[in-house]
Amino acid sequence: MTDARTALTRAHHEEWARVVATLTRRFGDLDLAEEAAAEAFATAVERWPADGVPPNPGGWLTTTATRKALDRLRREHRRDAKEQEAQLSYDAPPGPGEPPGAVEDDRLRLLFTCCHPALALPARVALTLRMVGGLTVPEIARAFLVGETAMGQRITRAKSKIKAARIPYRVPAATDLPARLSGVLAVLYLVFNEGYLATGPGTDPVRPGLTAEAIRLTRLVRDLLPQDGEAAGLLALMLLTEARRTARLTPDGELVPLGEQDRSDWDTALIAEGHRLVRERLAAGQAPGRYQLLAAVNAVHTSARTVADTDWSQVLALYDQLARLDPSPVVALNRAVALAELDGPAVALAALRPLAPALTDYRPYHATRAELLRRLDRHAEARAAYDRAVGLAGNAAETAYLTHRRDQLPHQSG
């Protein structure tokens, strides 16, 4: 019984995307593939505890889902089903001696279709979590604070557009691949960040389900495209961030900034894996992209035994490199944080000044400014900056931390 339940959870994690992807290729219909996969898993829930776990759960699920899809087609249009059956006879799954490439490519196809740039970003995120991640509509709705009906419609609309506009089910051509892959990675990073830095006052500050899901899917992309530096970089970035998750919050749900975290709470296995990926990318000798640079920054932090051991000049050099790739004010803000540690808060504050117009509604800008002003004993200005930061919508744990920091400021000075 427990074995069956473990096997079901495992099969859901490992086989859902494969089943949906295989059926989508066979039947050319995402909707049908999704429903048939859901029915096959429901059948497994009924049958496995009683009949035992089949020797090849993935094969069992694919076969069952295929049968469910054919039943559905037969009910809807008898003739189409006959044609599909005919097609099945020469489109059989690869045998034991054949390379599994076709099936792996199916999952990549599915990812690229779900993350197609012709779909709105929220639709890409929802569709990826449903079709590739296997999360249910209510789970996705809860994760993004959207009503179930609205989330269901978002996914349905995206699937209809894929069908009506004929968004192709394939891995993009080599010339388009880097741009399209960066779109896929952006969706996964967004899912991760929503789990790690959930926004909105009513949400849990951290939602481990979403971070775990993002890591799982990024691992899949990395396995499918092992040569891609950015996929490895994003995975490393996520692992090195996730490693600090438990140290990042007090029991009361207040944020603990990096410098004050108990480093013995960090997950050493995740850190080791993240460092291994970063080293692998360094050894590849190719110019790193954005995720690789951010992963390297996190590798520097997670290599330091104490905050005082942090190699800030290395962090600054990495942000300089990132700023050349992405001259955005947010990168400049993060660079200023490293600058404060090397050249002092006054220099960093001066570096923030030109960013003010672009980042006026960006919480981390005001939070960083507040900390720098505090270090310069400019308490009245620091208080105003904390107020501004707290007033902007953001993560609940951050709000608690910023409020606490503001209330620690001495009253009569400035």
Add this chain to the structure above:
Amino acid sequence: MQYLFAVINDDDTMATPEEAAAIDVFNDRLQAGQHWVFAAGLAAPSSATVVDGRGGEAVLTDGPFVESKEFMIGFWIVEAPDLDVALALAGEGSRACNRKVEVRPILAP
């Protein structure tokens, strides 16, 4: 599969000679690649008449069916195997005519 590329104009200027020349080059390319179905430019929306014949006798209204700053100034109908091909062509078309292009699938007959 066929797609409509609706060319969106957001000011009062019509195509310049340079744009017209670039559009000709793009049209040749569509024909050479067997994507060409049809294309046309449209007169200004102020020249439009809306006809409503649903009540038996047609009721005429002067002007376009929707007044807006953005309007369709021309269109292509192209043949493409899927949206990726259509979007790549629409990108070239947009560069050629120097305007935004809305891509919409045409329903199969």
